[in-house]
Amino acid sequence: MGIVVQKFGGTSVATADLIRRAAGRAVRAKEAGNHVVVVVSAQGKTTDELIALAHEISERPDPRELDQLVSTGEQISIALTAMAIHAAGHGAISFTAGQVGLITDSVHTKARIQGVDAQRIHDEFAKGNIVIVAGFQGVDAQQNVTTLGRGGSDTTAVALAAVLRADVCEIYTDVDGVFTADPRIVPAARKMDEIACDEMLELASLGAGVMHSRAVEFGKKYDIPIHVRSSLTDAPGTMILEEVTRMEAITVRGAALTKDLAKVTIRSVPDQPGVAARIFHQIAAAGVAVDDIIQNVSREGTTDVSFTVAADDLPALVETAEGLAKKLGAQDVVTDDGVSKVSVVGVGMRTHTGVAEKMFKALADAGVNIQMISTSEIKISCIIDRASAEKALRVVHEAFDLGSEASA
Amino acid sequence: MGIVVQKFGGTSVATADLIRRAAGRAVRAKEAGNHVVVVVSAQGKTTDELIALAHEISERPDPRELDQLVSTGEQISIALTAMAIHAAGHGAISFTAGQVGLITDSVHTKARIQGVDAQRIHDEFAKGNIVIVAGFQGVDAQQNVTTLGRGGSDTTAVALAAVLRADVCEIYTDVDGVFTADPRIVPAARKMDEIACDEMLELASLGAGVMHSRAVEFGKKYDIPIHVRSSLTDAPGTMILEEVTRMEAITVRGAALTKDLAKVTIRSVPDQPGVAARIFHQIAAAGVAVDDIIQNVSREGTTDVSFTVAADDLPALVETAEGLAKKLGAQDVVTDDGVSKVSVVGVGMRTHTGVAEKMFKALADAGVNIQMISTSEIKISCIIDRASAEKALRVVHEAFDLGSEASA
Numbered sequence: 122m123g124i125v126v127q128k129f130g131g132t133s134v135a136t137a138d139l140i141r142r143a144a145g146r147a148v149r150a151k152e153a154g155n156h157v158v159v160v161v162s163a164q165g166k167t168t169d170e171l172i173a174l175a176h177e178i179s180e181r182p183d184p185r186e187l188d189q190l191v192s193t194g195e196q197i198s199i200a201l202t203a204m205a206i207h208a209a210g211h212g213a214i215s216f217t218a219g220q221v222g223l224i225t226d227s228v229h230t231k232a233r234i235q236g237v238d239a240q241r242i243h244d245e246f247a248k249g250n251i252v253i254v255a256g257f258q259g260v261d262a263q264q265n266v267t268t269l270g271r272g273g274s275d276t277t278a279v280a281l282a283a284v285l286r287a288d289v290c291e292i293y294t295d296v297d298g299v300f301t302a303d304p305r306i307v308p309a310a311r312k313m314d315e316i317a318c319d320e321m322l323e324l325a326s327l328g329a330g331v332m333h334s335r336a337v338e339f340g341k342k343y344d345i346p347i348h349v350r351s352s353l354t355d356a357p358g359t360m361i362l363e364e365v366t367r368m369e370a371i372t373v374r375g376a377a378l379t380k381d382l383a384k385v386t387i388r389s390v391p392d393q394p395g396v397a398a399r400i401f402h403q404i405a406a407a408g409v410a411v412d413d414i415i416q417n418v419s420r421e422g423t424t425d426v427s428f429t430v431a432a433d434d435l436p437a438l439v440e441t442a443e444g445l446a447k448k449l450g451a452q453d454v455v456t457d458d459g460v461s462k463v464s465v466v467g468v469g470m471r472t473h474t475g476v477a478e479k480m481f482k483a484l485a486d487a488g489v490n491i492q493m494i495s496t497s498e499i500k501i502s503c504i505i506d507r508a509s510a511e512k513a514l515r516v517v518h519e520a521f522d523l524g525s526e527a528s529a
Numbered sequence: 530m531g532i533v534v535q536k537f538g539g540t541s542v543a544t545a546d547l548i549r550r551a552a553g554r555a556v557r558a559k560e561a562g563n564h565v566v567v568v569v570s571a572q573g574k575t576t577d578e579l580i581a582l583a584h585e586i587s588e589r590p591d592p593r594e595l596d597q598l599v600s601t602g603e604q605i606s607i608a609l610t611a612m613a614i615h616a617a618g619h620g621a622i623s624f625t626a627g628q629v630g631l632i633t634d635s636v637h638t639k640a641r642i643q644g645v646d647a648q649r650i651h652d653e654f655a656k657g658n659i660v661i662v663a664g665f666q667g668v669d670a671q672q673n674v675t676t677l678g679r680g681g682s683d684t685t686a687v688a689l690a691a692v693l694r695a696d697v698c699e700i701y702t703d704v705d706g707v708f709t710a711d712p713r714i715v716p717a718a719r720k721m722d723e724i725a726c727d728e729m730l731e732l733a734s735l736g737a738g739v740m741h742s743r744a745v746e747f748g749k750k751y752d753i754p755i756h757v758r759s760s761l762t763d764a765p766g767t768m769i770l771e772e773v774t775r776m777e778a779i780t781v782r783g784a785a786l787t788k789d790l791a792k793v794t795i796r797s798v799p800d801q802p803g804v805a806a807r808i809f810h811q812i813a814a815a816g817v818a819v820d821d822i823i824q825n826v827s828r829e830g831t832t833d834v835s836f837t838v839a840a841d842d843l844p845a846l847v848e849t850a851e852g853l854a855k856k857l858g859a860q861d862v863v864t865d866d867g868v869s870k871v872s873v874v875g876v877g878m879r880t881h882t883g884v885a886e887k888m889f890k891a892l893a894d895a896g897v898n899i900q901m902i903s904t905s906e907i908k909i910s911c912i913i914d915r916a917s918a919e920k921a922l923r924v925v926h927e928a929f930d931l932g933s934e935a936s937a
Contacts, residue, residue: 174545178613178616179612179613179616186611187612189623196601197579201582205586207591215597217674
């Protein structure tokens with residue numbers, strides 16, 4: 122028998138009717154001859170409401186207690202989903218992370234999965250049950266409830282698919298699949314039928330918003346085909362696949378925007394071995410995830426070290442950065458919380474030239490000033506002023522003709 | 530150091546302000562030099578709202594999934610309470626039943642506690658933390674979430690007090706203590722300063738509503754003084770104590786009403802050994818808890834077997850009762866879902882006479898017809914028509930002069 126993991130996000134289980142619809146999909150997969158695991162998120166705005174409750178009590182709630190609190194959102198969803206499958210005449214059982222042995226480290230609100238005990242799921246498969254698992258949550262070795270951070274339910278689904286060696290992990294969402302750019306910003310954006318894991322990884326980490334990068338990483342690492350599709354239709358969505366050769370024929374697959382970034386520059390840092398390590402060790406210790414890092418060649422024995430972070434994280438960081446600048450004998454710290462990042466992604470870049478020039482020219486023609494540039498093998502990113510962000514995405518999308526079928 | 534267990538019901542944690550108030554009480558007990566455990570119920574109407582969600586999906590939700598669902602209410606409360614204690618500058622940690630090893634049997638929605646692992650609580654005491662435990666819930670040996678049924682949070686609190694050998698278990702509620710009768714019905718009712726466990730047991734099971742009988746049983750079995758008191762004032766409430774000799778000087782301590790009962794009579798049952806056992810085995814198998822059973826001497830080889838159940842349970846029972854009547858060769862089944870039970874309770878009854886006569890006369894004088902009578906060593910109950918229920922309680926309360934201090 123095949124094994125299918127289906128994940129339904131918060132908007133796909135927001136009401137009793139939507140839960141019934143999700144349950145119906147699980148039942149159809151079961152009736153088609155598969156073992157089925159369903160991973161669900163908290164209903165609609167439940168997580169936000171729970172966080173608001175916490176903030177009524179405390180401005181800075183303890184992370185362990187916050188996880189204990191918000192994890193109830195998914196627990197509600199799993200019980201209701203199991204009931205809906207029962208009502209449709211099929212066997213189902215719901216599991217919290219603790220019950221299914223989904224073990225994480227103890228980093229509350231941003232925990233990482235260490236393992237899942239698949240035996241309890243296989244036992245329920247043997248009884249003919251559909252298994253419902255709470256997304257987004259885990260427990261550490263002491264049974265403290267943890268949460269996996271943004272996009273955590275995707276990670277739960279793909280991790281379960283990996284442990285169970287599932288045939289496919291279906292991510293049901295409120296969009297039709299992965300687009301060449303955010304269609305709310307770029308009307309010409311087009312749904313892709315398939316995309317390489319590596320491209321999706323860059324897009325996910327760039328904030329394309331459809332799936333969390335950690336989930337895509339899991340899928341790549343354990344070779345799990347991920348199908349991102351709409352919970353509202355039966356139309357196929359986008360398959361996230363291991364790379365296939367013909368993908369290389371396309372230079373740029375998609376464009377993405379990360380809107381709310383802040384830029385930090387520590388100016389005139391003495392250029393000595395180990396300086397970068399010291400800086401980013403301190404930043405990590407402050408609990409802030411760094412987006413891109415840019416350091417150019419040194420001039421007169423000093424260099425400017427720049428990096429970007431989520432705009433929200435800037436206040437928590439300024440003191441650390443200024444302390445660092447002082448200790449390192451740097452000149453000062455300059456910050457700007459009004460920047461965005463526009464990027465293009467494609468595995469074909471590895472074998473094609475001229476991509477960067479085309480992107481820079483498109484931005485220049487539109488009067489968008491490029492403040493910083495960083496590239497990887499399959500990605501080019503430009504930091505720009507936030508006021509130009511949406512225009513920048515549109516002109517780049519157009520420059521690479523991403524909206525036309527010919528580009529596919 | 531002393532150990533105090535404090536339990537706050539749903540009305541005592543319904544808002545952020547009330548949670549802060551409950552947290553303040555826990556902190557005061559800690560500052561007075563005690564180790565403190567706080568047991569909380571779900572906020573306000575949360576449990577009802579969760580049950581309503583289930584009923585949107587299914588008319589008869591699976592009991593396991595219902596427990597999985599409703600247990601989230603207490604989980605929300607414990608996290609918020611811990612945050613409130615943190616905000617007050619003290620250490621606190623919250624535990625679900627699973628985390629604190631509160632193990633029950635597997636009877637969902639009506640589970641019974643089998644044990645609590647006190648070690649994790651003692652570990653937190655050693656760190657100086659106040660320990661918050663979710664009331665009403667347990668886990669079975671397979672980590673399935675169970676709930677303890679009505680009044681379950683009281684049971685959780687007293688069970689923890691027993692395991693920890695606490696000095697006192699304080700039950701905070703929205704009334705001032707235990708009254709001689711329900712003050713909403715009997716304006717002359719008076720708060721008692723103390724009451725014997727046995728009396729409280731009869732009152733709890735009779736529906737006085739302040740505390741669940743299972744919790745009082747635990748308190749009696751493990752000799753835990755229980756202090757029922759208001760969460761709104763610092764005034765002392767009612768101590769539920771092991772019996773003291775002077776209590777016997779008072780014949781009747783309180784009067785109670787169980788309002789919504791149904792009466793079932795299986796008429797002309799052949800009077801053979803084992804018949805009663807068969808009847809009540811079947812009723813129990815139907816999942817219905819029987820209140821009182823009354824069987825009088827037989828006439829002409831047959832007898833009438835009557836019993837009372839919660840009025841809500843009657844529909845689930847009728848088929849079983851009629852099937853039984855047929856199998857046993859009884860005449861028929863007569864039911865009435867419009868009865869109530871008025872009772873008087875007092876350990877002094879054991880050594881006093883004339884209590885029953887006084888009660889029957891009071892009812893007769895008020896024109897209340899007694900349909901059935903049942904008594905225990907310390908209790909006399911009369912089944913009456915529901916229309917006369919409140920009047921009956923008032924006249925009985927007055928007949929025994931329960932409202933005057935002299936009766937105490």
